[in-house]
Amino acid sequence: MYHRDVIAKIARQLPHRTRRDVAEVVEILLEVWSEELVNGGEVVLPGVGRLSIEVQDMQAGGVLVTHGRLRRLYGRFRLTETLKAWIAEVEDA
Numbered sequence: 001m002y003h004r005d006v007i008a009k010i011a012r013q014l015p016h017r018t019r020r021d022v023a024e025v026v027e028i029l030l031e032v033w034s035e036e037l038v039n040g041g042e043v044v045l046p047g048v049g050r051l052s053i054e055v056q057d058m059q060a061g062g063v064l065v066t067h068g069r070l071r072r073l074y075g076r077f078r079l080t081e082t083l084k085a086w087i088a089e090v091e092d093a
Contacts, residue, residue, distance in 0.1 A: 049079040 007026060011019045033043045033051075042052035056072040
């Protein structure tokens, strides 16, 4: 789902709000969540899952040994049991 699709869907469910209002709230959410992730925190979406960024420093080897240490960033998303069950239902259908 694209950003504009999210805005449109939310705006349809909140007819007393304009798309511009909805877009502003979504942008603020993204800023808040991004800041939390950058600062080593996590974003928990009830019923959906937990998002975090993990940083791994490691010693470079082989061809990359001239770089010394390498830093890897991993995006981690852990689904809730509820979402896993919904996915299983769809797969079984």
